[in-house]
Amino acid sequence: MNVTLLGSGEMTGVPPMFTDLESIGAERRRRRPGLLVETAAATVMLDVSPDVREQVLEAQIDTLDAAFVTHFHHDHAGGIDDLGLLVPHVGTDVRMTETAISHLRNEREYLVDDIDVETIQHGDQVTVGDLTVVPFPVAHGRPEFDTVGFAVYHEGTKVVYAPDVERFCPDRPAGAEYRDADLLFVEGSPILQEDLYDEIDFVEIVGEAAADRTVLVHVNEFFDGPTETMVETAEEHGFELGQDFETYLG
Template sequence: MRVTLLGTGDATGMPAALCDCEYCEQSAPRRRPAVLVESGDTTVVLDIGPDLVDQLQQTETYQVDAFFLTHFHRDHADGLLGLLQTLRSGTETAWNGAGDAHSFDLHMTETATDHLRDSFDYFLDLLEPTWSPTGVSIGELEISPFAVEHMRPEYETVGFVVREGDRAIAYAPDMESFVDEPPATDIDLFVCEGSPFVGLNHGPADELSAAIAKLDADRTVLVNASEHARREHTHELEKNAQAAGAELGADFEEYTIQ
């Protein structure tokens, strides 16, 4: 199972708009959080932010079996509009021979679908999202959601565990803590909220540290990072992540889970 960090930044992104500060000028770009997971002929993408087109182009990803959304905040969901335009205009991937079908599925909570309906009702004319609280199997992958604390109940924010056999990753880019117990105890890689340590704080650092410790993944990589927001350079964010018992993520970094 191959995992690629498509984005490791916060809602602002790096560099920030209209900013020429030393942190924006001297830091590598950080797109909004998303993860690409590949196994054999199966490809899924977790989160669908405004940088989606660039992220997929950079990784030469032209076929996706399914997209999964953690919650309907714009930095995680605005890439839906790019998918809509693809469905409308058509590509070799998006259209079948009949010219009226798409080749990917979209999974999001019912709450997120309600937000989508309120914001972009016309999207649902082309692609109706589905949701299974117990998870779904797609090719060789099993994808299961777990509830996290982040602006509930208005946003029913979740993370995802992706499994292939005895290999597993967890992804929760926006969270303060788990709503219930951690989703598993055998996680190889946890791509995790890191803003209390490497970005603009979403919540108490002690709560997040306790959640990371409970999950006890073999390797924890922090996203939601921003040199701009922290007024710190990348090497300083790396030290902050290490002090939290984790690593700082970087856009397009790849991990192979064996």
């Protein structure tokens, strides 16, 4: 299984408009969220960001069996137009929660007839080739957005993707799927900005996930500090800072 980070940034991307890399202390660009998982039998994308065209071209993706969306915020689903125009030609299976489908219908009605969207529920075991993808609930934007993370299984390896999360929900159905991953991609800003959530010890929350390897994503030097400081803070807690187009497995 090859796992490539397509985007480690958040809503604005890095650098945000009206800034540049040098002015915010960023060493390189960050696209909006996305993860690519590839095996000999399947190619899957998690989140479809506004930067999806560049991500597909840069990662040299020539086929896509399925796309899964965590929730319908712009930085996670803003590329659905680009993908939607091509879905009838490439046959990509698009899956998202019922709230995300509702937003798609309300905000992108012109795409509804072009995209064959299937609903995912917490705990579903979705098979794509030799991959199994399991959505699980996280706390973010509820109840308007039923935000989920994804656990991806392949031949005994577990990869978890939860790029936008305020808390995990271990007491809800399938809510403990984030735990015990070989590789965890998780929101980093609450770790890099210790006062972002006053009542939440996010370092402890992520530590309790007990992943073998944790990569911080959904970050932005404009808000979280220069890259050098972000790297140091991540490493202090035993984590890594994510980088676009780096392959973490494979």
